[in-house]
Amino acid sequence: MNEGVKLAEPEIDFQEYLTEKRQVIDDEIDRLLPSVSEHPRELHEAIRYSALARAQRVRPILALTAYEALGGTDLDAALPPMCALELLHTYSLIHDDLPCMDNDDLRRGLPTVHKKFNEGIAVLAGDALHDLAFQWTARSGKIELVHELAVATGSLGMIGGQVADMEAEGRAVTADEIEFIHTRKTAALIRCSLRFGGILAGAKDQCMESLTVYGAKLGLAFQIVDDILDIEGDQDKLGKEVGSDEKNCKATYPAAVGLDESHRIAGVLIDEAIAALEGCSFPTRRLTEMARYISQRES
């Protein structure tokens, strides 16, 4: 064999790629979470129950995909903060499902935490996951990531979006209002995930800018698709009740602009996300595939 000449490994297809990365994230979350033998046992059971339920792991996979595209290879250092993104998302779902908010019974194919345990445990397990997310982010040694995460998920980001969402329930809302809500409630953390990947890989300003625009557009599209799936989706595939937005008189894109227009807007945003990567100096194939996947997903 001719040394010095190395054949490129054949690249695996996107579904395999996704399955492989999801497994990497699942294993790392399992490894990092405190054991159920820690006291108080019920709290640690609730933490593991929610964080290890079958989930898509979209946020850490986006971070990992950006990181690897930029040439990052130190997974020991990069995975804990990436998994923190998933914990942050998980805590927000637990609180969102509470009776005083969306009052949902089913999440990721399982009873919600307040149904399986009780409301007090649900509030506190969410709080503990919120803390763990910052612990895992701090492991990176990068204070910039802590600041990014806290801003993206705070009162001017995710939580602000959730409150605006709650306030909009039961009344007619404009497309601008919905965009305000979705940009904060969902897109802020997805945008942050892409920035995590970039910062961890030491990306330069121009790459960071491309990833940020890609993340913001993709994040908004993600929530619009979510709204659409709540009408057109299959409950078994989704692992949560469909029709809950309508039941709760939620502000959604379909409610504000209709189903067809929602499909169209999601498509435009996906195209814009992909276009934001044009001219990047790093390989963008997987990020492009992720964007297509998010627009076509069934769960």
Add this chain to the structure above:
Amino acid sequence: MNEGVKLAEPEIDFQEYLTEKRQVIDDEIDRLLPSVSEHPRELHEAIRYSALARAQRVRPILALTAYEALGGTDLDAALPPMCALELLHTYSLIHDDLPCMDNDDLRRGLPTVHKKFNEGIAVLAGDALHDLAFQWTARSGKIELVHELAVATGSLGMIGGQVADMEAEGRAVTADEIEFIHTRKTAALIRCSLRFGGILAGAKDQCMESLTVYGAKLGLAFQIVDDILDIEGDQDKLGKEVGSDEKNCKATYPAAVGLDESHRIAGVLIDEAIAALEGCSFPTRRLTEMARYISQRES
């Protein structure tokens, strides 16, 4: 006037000291919090309502006292993470007061957040304060502080203590169990506050160890005094209902070992906290006064 000779400023008495420091903390929290003009308005109102209510500011004052004793002078850098300790405490009170937990109507002399606003806002304002605490901690640039805070307040710290507290309601508990609960529920964050002061001032190992022991003992004593005040205290001075522990069948020192023994244990802990400072190379007068104040406080 003889230049080069400077008379030492007469030190102010402890009550003045406390009032002065409280004002510094109050002003800084007010300055750092987002304005109510930020959208969503109700969320930012709830954040400011809870974080700016008249409060003792024990945790940031302890951090500041340790910091200044160690010679720290850069308040611009030190105050944001110190105020983060107060936000963290405030968020935990909001969640603790919820109907699914202690179901309290009064806090710091005002209706609790879920009474003044609603339960959804209370959960989310707590979550937003939790995020803000990490934002303010990150401003220090010290990743070590982020890690300290997230560990002290997570499932093996404050939240673990709150869950154990909830689980112990309505049954007889041993003194060991109460110590487990109080060490986590209250002492972990107070211990962390002293460590914040030390880390921010660049304290050496031996000083850090003294501050840590002082903080742990003081924190436990603080909660025992709290338990005692819930029986012997004055509702107007406390700004919250008295007798709520007994009403909720809470695990407390007085319930486990009696009122006299609780007074005795608190006294021993305060003495041990003060003794931990012996041999320190920095001035310990204010920390000693803080310990005496905490054991004799009426609110």
